[in-house]
Amino acid sequence: MKVVTIIGARPQFIKAAPVSRELRKSFDEIIVHTGQHYDKNMSDIFFDELNIPKPDYHLNVGSSSHGKQTGEMLAAIEEVLVKEEPAYVLVYGDTNSTLAGALAASKMHIPVIHIEAGLRSFNKKMPEEVNRIMTDHVSEYLFCPTDTAIQNLKNENVTHNVFNVGDVMYDAVMYNQKLATDSKILEQHSLESKGYHLVTLHRAENTDFPEKMQNILDAFKQIDKTLVWPIHPRTKHKLEGYGINLEDVPNLKVIEPVGYLDMLRLESEAEKILTDSGGVQKEAYFLQIPCVTLREETEWIETVQNKGNILVGSDTKKILEAVNSEYTSAYEPAFGDGDSAKHLVDHLKK
Structure with a gap:
């Protein structure tokens, strides 16, 4: 079963590290790097440090306005999907890379997996908010990091294939x-x-x-x-x-x-x-x-x-x-058990 993973920005590299480790035990993963973050210190170093498999495709889109960048990614990702014919497309978070990947897949009727689904700032002036809302509404599988994210989706009548698996960034911090x-x-x-x-x-x-x-x-x-x-x-x-x-x-x-x-x-x-x-x-x-x-x-x-x-x-x-102010972080478990990647891959295997 082939999965095309779309990544392009620093936070997505971090999230991809634990998920790719687990995903590749059961699936054939193809990694597409959009080039949204292209500076060596914002990109290459993460693949080296976190042992993320090298991208199979590097789209080299680079920096530009939101519309132009997203449009260029959309066209380039579509070409990859036509060639690879994956069973699923996997996207992370809320960047322009996320939205481009989700739109390209949904227009080709390829089921979208959204990791870190259901987040809301309720501020649509943020480009990230628009990206995450649109991605959630075209996704087939929505993996949420918290109970709050589950409720946000429920409030928007998104309830099919929605799972709280915890936060894969917590996996990354615990591991590294x-x-x-x-x-x-x-x-x-x-x-x-x-x-x-x-x-x-x-x-x-x-x-x-x-x-x-x-x-x-x-x-x-x-x-x-x-x-x-x-x-x-x-x-x-x-x-x-x-x-x-x-x-x-x-x-x-x-x-x-x-x-x-x-x-x-x-x-x-x-x-x-x-x-x-x-x-x-x-x-x-x-x-x-x-x-x-x-x-x-x-x-x-x-x-x-x-x-x-x-x-x-x-x-x-x-x-x-x-x-x-004098305050200390009063940590309470709210983001899973540090094994989120395994939980989400178990859902996909089912």
Whole structure:
């Protein structure tokens, strides 16, 4: 039974590692890399570190506007599906690669498997929200990470072949946490455990608005702690276009994007994490590191409900209040048992 897996962005590489390991025990998997993330530090390093099989197809789509990028992916993926004639197409999460893969398959009447189905931020200005809603509504098998995701789908009358298998990113963290202790990223940048806060920023809802970015940086200037920021290439490009100079933030240590194992070590040794990334929110929660989310809402509501995460948006005052507050992540199991990949493949085998 042949499955074509569509991936293209850093979070999807992480999710694909445990799923591919399990899937290939029973299925013939063909991996298609769209090239949505094409920087070596955002792509190749993940395949090497996580032992993901090399892509059978690399579409090299690269960066462009949402419509153009999605359209180019859609056309290129369709060609692969015509050639391979798979029984299923598997997609992850909520990127343009996800939507392109799901649309190409559904138009060819190939059943779509959506991993990380049912997430909702209820903010349709986010391109990710539109991608995940449309993907869920054309998918044949919907594998959800939480009970909340199951309920979200039920509210939209999506109930057929919907399963809570837990979160495959939790699988990845549990599997790789020990390996990450060998990372030398702290030593390379002269960092001490709990001596810094970790920053990630890449979502369009922040980076597309210079005033929001300036508000966030104004907060950073007032934080009495080193802020380590592995900067996303898109974010760097945006800031340069706005004429915003990061050297004006004296406590900010900007570094190049890092691999998964280095990132896990940076996360686990940070005092707090400031992010607008859904994946990083979860990793902070799994590692029990307090998280400050630079968004107005989150799909991962469990991290907020269990008091491991505070939502602050781009409000300077709220960011400072959250960073300076005394709280510790109150971890409660909400994302499965760390064996999600096996559970979802068991469902597919049935």
